[in-house]
């Protein structure tokens with residue numbers, strides 16, 4: 001394979017030193033665009049991972065003892081350094097996970113904004129004060145000071161699709177609240193994650209307040225999530241991985257953001273032009289590799305033909321190609337993901353779905369496939385595609401849509417398109433999801449909104465304020481006068 005110009009052996013961070021694994025084992029990261037080697041990261045041994053976690057635990061008390069405004073200052077400096085490294089990090093995200101350079105740089109910018117907001121929001125975290133006399137038998141002379149204290153060592157595990165943003169959205173809230181962090185980036189995305197941490201070291205990170213462990217999750221994952229020095233886990237990734245972690249981790253808080261099958265429900269009175277535009281952008285940004293992508297459309301029969309036509313027209317404007325060509329639809333993260341998407345399309349077609357648009361298939365580059373008349377017996381009606389295929393399910397009324405949504409295993413977000421706000425609210429009340437978007441695409445941002453999934457889409461809540469809350473526990477000091 002041809003090497004990229006910046007091909008390099010990257011190192012993991014231990015106690016502010018960049019190190020290779022003593023075993024010499026490495027993992028090659030290949031570009032989704034053309035398979036070329038982007039770089040190589042260490043495959044750390046269990047002993048090395050253990051040493052990193054213990055070191056992170058050893059400095060936690062000292063870090064928690066620093067003043068909040070100092071921790072906030074560090075985050076502000078981190079945001080600044082990230083912006084200084086925007087081109088380098090953006091270029092690495094682009095090479096490593098196949099995002100266009102524009103999208104990759106905007107991820108870095110969004111991350112700097114998220115860190116700054118976290119640095120400020122974290123300063124406004126307060127405990128509370130409770131008087132005893134509200135409970136019979138106690139009196140005003142019993143007073144509780146409820147403090148907010150960090151859990152200790154937070155294990156942050158991030159996925160490939162936002163290798164910088166989804167990592168920082170865990171690390172920044174952990175740091176501002178006085179936790180120390182063991183960061184395990186997704187292997188595909190690890191180099192971008194390491195560069196992001198390089199910016200944090202430049203910003204003045206004290207030794208071991210963050211240590212980075214690299215290696216395949218399937219090899220070092222169980223050791224990490226069951227390590228006795230890990231006090232809290234925050235994870236974003238696939239549902240099966242998240243469920244596995246939840247079963248393994250014991251007696252510690254675990255926040256999970258997992259997969260989704262977000263529906264866009266389009267009612268008869270919807271503005272169909274707007275709905276079609278939002279659906280196409282919501283379903284197909286980054287080629288559908290987003291947990292919050294619209295993954296199925298449920299449309300009232302009466303307006304289905306018109307909506308499908310409009311969606312088709314919007315899809316036709318999308319450029320399919322390499323991420324280096326700033327295309328809208330770019331190669332999927334790997335061949336396995338592409339094969340999975342193709343298997344869903346083949347299954348639906350075999351069972352009678354109508355192919356409205358079909359794109360090229362060239363290795364892991366898949367053009368957009370728009371499937372109409374998708375029925376419940378097809379896998380694409382239920383399984384998360386994480387790729388550029390959009391199934392349309394026609395329903396006779398909104399109750400049918402609610403029923404379809406309720407019977408699926410996921411519950412991240414849903415969009416409802418209608419001009420009747422009262423109806424939108426009634427529907428929103430009944431949908432079993434974390435967030436309902438009215439007349440807009442499903443989306444995580446703005447980053448200070450609570451972000452959560454119910455059912456198999458997650459546990460706990462993220463979004464800047466809620467993430468900060470998740471990194472803290474109560475500690476009660478009772479004064480008996």
Ligand SMILES: NC(=O)C1=CN([C@@H]2O[C@H](COP(=O)(O)OP(=O)(O)OC[C@H]3O[C@@H](n4cnc5c(N)ncnc54)[C@H](OP(=O)(O)O)[C@@H]3O)[C@@H](O)[C@H]2O)C=CC1
Nearest residue numbers: 159160185186187216217218221237238241257258259291
């Ligand atoms: N709800 C949300 O906010 C989001 C959900 N997702 C979901 O994530 C999936 C795609 O992301 P992807 O990165 O492929 O997800 P994976 O679940 O494959 O991986 C996520 C992270 O978990 C690690 N990991 C893998 N196995 C284990 C294990 N046994 N123990 C601990 N860690 C492990 C991975 O490491 P390694 O890379 O080394 O395997 C990676 O860092 C989709 O299903 C998508 O819906 C994605 C983004 C956001």
Ligand SMILES: O=C(O)[C@H](O)COP(=O)(O)O
Nearest residue numbers: 289290291292443444445
């Ligand atoms: O992991 C994901 O896919 C993201 O959390 C989605 O973020 P976005 O809605 O801002 O693209």
